Amino acid sequence: MLIDFFFKLREYRVPCTVRELLDLISAMKERVIFCSVDDFYVISRVILVKDESHFDKFDRAFADYFKGVVSIDLDLSNIPKDWLEKRFQKQLSAEEKAQIKKLGGLEELMKTLQERLKEQKKRHEGGNKWIGTGGTSPFGAYGEHPGGMRIGQDGNRNFSAAKVWDKREFKNLDANVELGTRNIKVALRKLRQFARTGSAEELDLDNTIKATAKNAGYLDVKMRPERHNSIKVLMFFDVGGSMDDYIKVCEELFSAVHTEFKHLEYFYFHNCMYEHVWHDNSRRYQETLDVWDIIHRFSKDYKIIFVGDATMGPYEIAYPGGSVEHWNEEPGSVWMQRLTDHFEHCIWLNPQPVQYWNYYQSIGLMKQLMAQRMYPMTIEGLSDGIKELL
Amino acid sequence: MNTFQGTENYIASKDLQLAVNAAIALEKPLLIKGEPGTGKTMLAEELAEALGTELIQWHIKSTTRAQQGLYEYDAVSRLRDSQLGNEDVKDIGNYIVKGKLWQGFIADERPVLLIDEIDKADIEFPNDLLLELDKMEFYVYETQEKIVAKQRPIVIITSNNEKELPDAFLRRCFFHYIKFPDKAEMQSIVDVHFDNIKQTLLDEALALFFNLRELPGIKKKPSTSELIDWLKLLVAEDISPEVLRESNQTKVIPPLHGALLKNEQDVHLFEKLAFMNRGGR
Numbered sequence: 174m175l176i177d178f179f180f181k182l183r184e185y186r187v188p189c190t191v192r193e194l195l196d197l198i199s200a201m202k203e204r205v206i207f208c209s210v211d212d213f214y215v216i217s218r219v220i221l222v223k224d225e226s227h228f229d230k231f232d233r234a235f236a237d238y239f240k241g242v243v244s245i246d247l248d249l250s251n252i253p254k255d256w257l258e259k260r261f262q263k264q265l266s267a268e269e270k271a272q273i274k275k276l277g278g279l280e281e282l283m284k285t286l287q288e289r290l291k292e293q294k295k296r297h298e299g300g301n302k303w304i305g306t307g308g309t310s311p312f313g314a315y316g317e318h319p320g321g322m323r324i325g326q327d328g329n330r331n332f333s334a335a336k337v338w339d340k341r342e343f344k345n346l347d348a349n350v351e352l353g354t355r356n357i358k359v360a361l362r363k364l365r366q367f368a369r370t371g372s373a374e375e376l377d378l379d380n381t382i383k384a385t386a387k388n389a390g391y392l393d394v395k396m397r398p399e400r401h402n403s404i405k406v407l408m409f410f411d412v413g414g415s416m417d418d419y420i421k422v423c424e425e426l427f428s429a430v431h432t433e434f435k436h437l438e439y440f441y442f443h444n445c446m447y448e449h450v451w452h453d454n455s456r457r458y459q460e461t462l463d464v465w466d467i468i469h470r471f472s473k474d475y476k477i478i479f480v481g482d483a484t485m486g487p488y489e490i491a492y493p494g495g496s497v498e499h500w501n502e503e504p505g506s507v508w509m510q511r512l513t514d515h516f517e518h519c520i521w522l523n524p525q526p527v528q529y530w531n532y533y534q535s536i537g538l539m540k541q542l543m544a545q546r547m548y549p550m551t552i553e554g555l556s557d558g559i560k561e562l563l
Numbered sequence: 564m565n566t567f568q569g570t571e572n573y574i575a576s577k578d579l580q581l582a583v584n585a586a587i588a589l590e591k592p593l594l595i596k597g598e599p600g601t602g603k604t605m606l607a608e609e610l611a612e613a614l615g616t617e618l619i620q621w622h623i624k625s626t627t628r629a630q631q632g633l634y635e636y637d638a639v640s641r642l643r644d645s646q647l648g649n650e651d652v653k654d655i656g657n658y659i660v661k662g663k664l665w666q667g668f669i670a671d672e673r674p675v676l677l678i679d680e681i682d683k684a685d686i687e688f689p690n691d692l693l694l695e696l697d698k699m700e701f702y703v704y705e706t707q708e709k710i711v712a713k714q715r716p717i718v719i720i721t722s723n724n725e726k727e728l729p730d731a732f733l734r735r736c737f738f739h740y741i742k743f744p745d746k747a748e749m750q751s752i753v754d755v756h757f758d759n760i761k762q763t764l765l766d767e768a769l770a771l772f773f774n775l776r777e778l779p780g781i782k783k784k785p786s787t788s789e790l791i792d793w794l795k796l797l798v799a800e801d802i803s804p805e806v807l808r809e810s811n812q813t814k815v816i817p818p819l820h821g822a823l824l825k826n827e828q829d830v831h832l833f834e835k836l837a838f839m840n841r842g843g844r
Contacts (some may be wrong), residue, residue: 192734193734196591200585205581205589215581216581219581219585219586219737219738219739223728223733378638385642392642392646
């Protein structure tokens with residue numbers, strides 16, 4: 174039984190190994206828990222899952238595996254309508270919403286549900302009309318109806334029997350979904366190059382021994398500086414216009430980057446790089462910086478990160494005077510070229526979801542200018558980008 | 564060995580109890596994660612208290628190396644002593660300083676070993692401890708001596724998720740994520756910390772606290788330890804429940820908010836909301 178369970182978890186891409194399965198079996202043997210699915214849920218999660226970002230996958234796998242084993246009792250007598258509606262709105266994906274239309278829209282579905290609730294007083298299992306479990310009625314849990322609604326697969330105190338793995342409390346911790354400051358920081362940690370610079374604070378044992386030997390056995394203590402992350406980063410943020418939608422992710426990225434690197438400079442631009450950037454967004458028209466100055470000022474071992482959606486008219490990149498804000502003598506592509514030529518390691522992070530990239534000519538153009546080093550602004554994209562930077 | 568059910572000062576959820584007891588029974592290290600202030604470090608302290616055994620704490624810093632947990636060879640002292648002609652110099656054992664892990668291995672009773680904030684250390688740190696935590700033994704090269712644990716310590720490891728831990732390390736641990744307590748659990752947590760808090764005050768304070776956590780866009784959500792501090796202040800200042808209720812309904816900034824909101828942007832956000840609320844009236 175546990176082996177099937179194990180493979181079910183693997184199927185849901187929970188990274189667990191044979192070693193952990195053996196641990197779980199020995200936990201069963203030791204009688205750490207006994208005769209309770211809830212306890213088994215907790216203990217198997219403790220042993221098999223090692224990161225809260227996998228909890229959601231685990232919950233789904235667990236529900237899938239045990240749906241035949243446990244049936245749930247639903248007490249539907251007093252569901253407040255508002256609560257149901259809110260829950261539904263929250264849970265539904267775009268597909269599901271489309272499916273609801275099959276049944277005449279959410280309003281219609283809610284009305285039918287209310288009527289059925291009035292008619293039905295008892296618990297129900299199977300069948301195709303009543304609210305219950307395992308049936309094909311549009312209402313109830315674990316059903317097969319394509320336009321059906323799940324009831325009791327989410328947590329609420331009224332539903333004494335709703336199982337904890339159905340709550341999916343850890344949904345928002347899944348690494349593929351969320352890009353919080355903490356996650357970004359974790360990803361940025363990979364961007365490290367250690368070097369010994371600064372004041373000498375650490376005992377250098379090897380050198381001390383050598384020096385002492387040279388000193389005819391009299392102690393000669395040698396010190397050396399501690400290791401520090403010596404990475405140097407320049408960031409260019411696209412601001413305004415189409416970037417407004419992504420302000421939150423950019424803020425998060427910025428705050429994470431800000432605390433992570435000692436040598437960090439950041440600049441703003443609009444849509445595409447031209448001859449000027451600025452440092453303080455509120456004074457962008459008064460205080461601009463020459464891009465030539467940046468190229469001359471920063472050595473080529475600085476790592477460059479552009480952040481922008483690269484969504485604009487292609488002429489804004491390709492033609493002189495293409496900028497929407499001012500007359501640029503040279504096209505943006507020339508400036509991009511200059512920067513990528515000078516700095517060895519550049520990447521472009523794009524908050525626009527990857528699946529839309531093909532629809533914008535400008536993204537393709539920019540990606541070409543970046544020599545394909547454009548990455549989506551997700552944790553995975555960020556990690557890939559960082560590998561490129563190192 | 565007896566099982567852990569929480570203590571007078573520490574409310575452990577059912578899940579946490581199971582996780583701890585499994586770790587004790589199967590002699591595996593237990594990795595604890597969770598929001599800051601949900602009592603990760605306290606778990607080890609209370610566990611040692613409950614089991615009536617010694618607690619060995621190893622606090623990890625960014626410069627901590629795995630070797631320091633085993634032992635350190637104090638070469639500089641030895642060199643110095645050799646110049647002074649000290650007799651101790653002949654025995655290298657005099658210059659081996661025992662680390663926390665070693666102390667845990669040789670304790671008479673099975674101790675609780677806390678490795679606190681393992682994510683603060685260098686990325687390779689956990690990998691360097693693999694064998695030691697697995698086999699509970701290590702080798703002292705200076706004295707050609709093998710140290711084997713008398714009994715496997717109960718190892719509690721906490722992490723704040725600042726770094727990802729390597730897979731090989733995770734495979735050897737059990738893992739528990741301390742969820743943020745709900746209202747009922749929070750009530751019992753507060754109860755163990757305060758004997759004589761007025762029920763009305765507590766109700767109002769908890770309502771306000773959970774509302775504050777729900778506030779969209781808040782940067783650092785206040786956690787359990789912040790709530791406890793805040794309650795202490797409320798009691799000390801003798802704030803009446805009515806003031807809190809008032810504050811919760813009108814969304815003005817709560818009294819003594821400094822204990823709850825630790826980020827000036829959050830305070831600012833709250834003030835803005837309060838202003839909008841008043842303006843809307």
